[in-house]
Amino acid sequence: MPTPDLNTFKLPLLRRLFVLVIAACLPGCHMAQKTFSVDKPRSHRTATDHFEIRSDFRIAKDSPLVLELEELQKQITSALQLPKQRDPVVVYLFSDEQTYRNYMQTTWPTLPARRAYFVGTSRELAVYSFHSETIQEDLRHEFTHGLLHASLNTVPLWLDEGLAEYFEVRGREVGREHSGHVKYLQTARVNGWTPSLYKLEQMSDFQKMTQQDYAESWGWVHFMLHTNEQTRQVLINYLAELETRTVPGKLLPLLEKAAPSYYDGMLSHVSNMSRGIEFASHTTPTR
Ligand SMILES: [Zn+2]
Structure with a gap:
């Protein structure tokens, strides 16, 4: 195309x-x-x-x-x-x-x-x-x-999509798991996928974004907002900078500095969410 x-x-x-x-x-x-x-x-x-x-x-x-x-x-x-x-x-x-x-x-x-x-x-x-x-x-x-x-003045493509996927999930509370993305990432993981925020940050054409890119973008957003205060603050501070910047900087170095084990943390986050979803799908309805 x-x-x-x-x-x-x-x-x-x-x-x-x-x-x-x-x-x-x-x-x-x-x-x-x-x-x-x-x-x-x-x-x-x-x-x-x-x-x-x-x-x-x-x-x-x-x-x-x-x-x-x-x-x-x-x-x-x-x-x-x-x-x-x-x-x-x-x-x-x-x-x-x-x-x-x-x-x-x-x-x-x-x-x-x-x-x-x-x-x-x-x-x-x-x-x-x-x-x-x-x-x-x-x-x-x-x-x-x-x-x-x-x-904001500008929003990088991966973050734009990651946040849109994050907030599209309906529910009383913000931040519910996007079950489709969790299942996709977990399956991709079994097949050799490894997350790369570096790669996502290079993307600038939405038509080249794959289903995996959407799922991973959502995964990074969810990981940062729900892991701990440090990772959440990295994202909040980064967004605050975008209010005035015309060209966004890279988020990865900031995340790396605040959370050196971010890579393993992201994989664990997806894995933990996956277990929750599998458990829910096997729960017998009470009525
Ligand atoms: Zn979108």
Whole structure:
């Protein structure tokens, strides 16, 4: 698949010049066979202090979808100690998949088909998706991208995806294991995979990220946030620097310094989570 020419997505400079396109890692499908409107959804608007939803169907301000995103905004800001959000995030929701895919294909023709996208330009931080059974997970992932870029100057690709995968998991508490990633990493480990934050930090093209890269990015984020105060603080301090930096530095040397046994720690972390998930899957329901 050709690398997208990001220059084609440049829009007039307003305040900061950047163009960023990030997608959920699930594959897309077919294109529409008939003509659809290529306009963004605009007939309904639901606004909160931190984001607004433009949709072509009505969404009540107290609907579960809006309340969950509001709660997620608080959780992300608190867990990562993000600075004050500088820009709003706009969520465009189409009522059906075909209209969404037609719009995306017409507007961003070189992008592969995906269920949802975050597109950050100098004009707008926008999330695009459509009404579906998985809308909450899709929006949680893309909204995390939006919020990070609304608060920070820059975010390295691996960390952008690792955090989006981390916060897409639903649950009362932030930080529940992403069972798909845990199982993937544990299987990869048996087949010879070894984690490499160095390699992830070299990546700059989201279309080259594999399922393993997504899983490992999530794994490093989870490891740092849940191992101990030192590893957590490395990530929090690194994010704080991204508020003003235009080019992110590398996180690996900082982690190495604060936690010299980080490599073994990461492997143990994945292994421990894997045991918990296997145990849960063999527990007999009580009713
Ligand atoms: Zn993503």
